[in-house]
Amino acid sequence: MDSSSTKRLPYHWIRQRIESLDPEKDYEEIWRLSAGYGLTAFTLNLVYAITFPNFIVTEQGSRAVWRSDGGKIVHQATQRVEQTANNNAIWWWYGPHHPLTKKSVNHINRLHDHYSKLFPGDFGHNDDYVYTLTYTAATLHRLKLRLGLPGFTDKEKKAAHLFWREMSKLFRVENRPVRDFPTDWDDLIRYNEEIEANMASGPERATLVAEGCFDQFAFRFFPPGLRWLGRSIPICLSLPTTLKACHIEPVNPILDWLITFVLGSLMWLIQTVLPDPxxxxxxxxxxxxxxxxxxxLASYRKIDVEFAPWFVQRHKKDTPGCPFHAALGEERMVTQPPKAFDIARGSPEKKE
Incomplete structure (x- = not known):
């Protein structure tokens, strides 16, 4: 879209455009319009903080992510968030059939192959992949409902299902394709709710990963005196089943109401009063x-250098006798994954 055409766009052009499209044929554009506009570093980091803990409540999920000392969750926390946001933005903009999307997912598949050798069997669970994909498909819809706003329209629901069904075909479960993706939107929601209803109590590593996600968001965007509030926001918006499985206390009901009211009001204002980006x-x-x-990137690294000791100080003595807490701050276990790749620019990143 060139600069001359953007000047002629209607005030609420995104909704008008979505309504003109056919979800069976135009699901990529509908998803791009529904999910790709109006994002900021703050909102992407918040979505990451409320999303990622859902995927690590199992033994295999928490083990592969936490490793021996917290891995990137502690030592490269903001860089990990931005790498995830970068990949998602590529997928959302270009769609599942574009070479850049395929290159991005292939890089993730290679990373999984690398770490599967260090954690045998942990990357071989098909449901882990399906739940990650289906949860992502419904995240924005469910978040809107949580904030008291209308969720996806029927057209957006159909497009979301088709978009993520096609995305699922790019991922590999130990060199096998992802299987048993839900058949439609309603089946996708039922699948999510069934997984969440059956979440077992997670290991201590899962608690630490969730704490890392909530704390990183607070540390990055809130000053020291308000980090308690920053931490409360993603906890407030997280699924109760995930908080229970990760042994995280929910937010005080009054603060919960205040956070959802303020965020819901802001989202309503953005969607109904302000012009579309x-x-x-x-x-x-x-x-x-x-x-x-x-x-x-230098600013992310600076945040991470400061975050790691802050997090260690907060949590090292949370659970006396727990080996995972005790290992915080000790010398890191070094594992070398495949060289990271700057998908958008087509060149290898510099090694740290």
Missing amino acids: KESYWQQQEKMSRSEKAQE
Whole structure:
């Protein structure tokens, strides 16, 4: 979309455009319009914080992520968030059939292959992949409902299901394709709810990963005196079943009401009063120069250097006698994954 065409866009052009499309044929564009605009570093980090703990409540999920000392959850926390956001933005903008999306997912498949050798069997659970994909498909819909707003329209639901069904075909479960993706939107929601209703109590590693997600969001966006509030926001918006499985105390009911009221009001204002954004998050990222990207990465690394000791200090003595808490702050176990790849620019990233 060039600059001249963006100037002519209607005030609420996104909704108008979605309503003109056919979800059976145009599901990629509908998802791009539904999920790719109006995003910021704050909102993407918040979505990450309320999403990722759902996937690590199992033994295999928490073991592969926490490893021996917290892994990237502790030592490269913000960089991990931004890598996830970068991949998601590529998928949402280009869709499941584009070469850049396939290259991005292939990189993740290679990472899983690498770590599956270190954690045999942990990456071989088909339901782990299906739940991650189906939860992602419904995240924005469920978040809107949680904030008291209308969720996806029928057209958006159908498009979301088709988009993520096609995305599922790109992932590999130990060199096998992902199997048994839900047949439609209603089946997708039923699948999510069944998984969540049967979440067992997670190991201590799962608690630490969830704590890392909530704390990283608070540390990055809130000053020291308000980090308790920053931490409360993703906890408030997390699934009760996930909080229970991860042994995380829910937010005080009054604060819960206040957070959902404020965020719901802000989202309503953005969706109904303010004009729709003319550029997507990924378009804004593509406009950044290499020097700007380098400065951004340096800022993430600075945050991470400061976050790790802060997190260790907060949690090292949470559970006396727990080996995972005791290992916080000790010398890291070094494992070398395949070289990271800057998908959008087509060049290897510099090793840290």
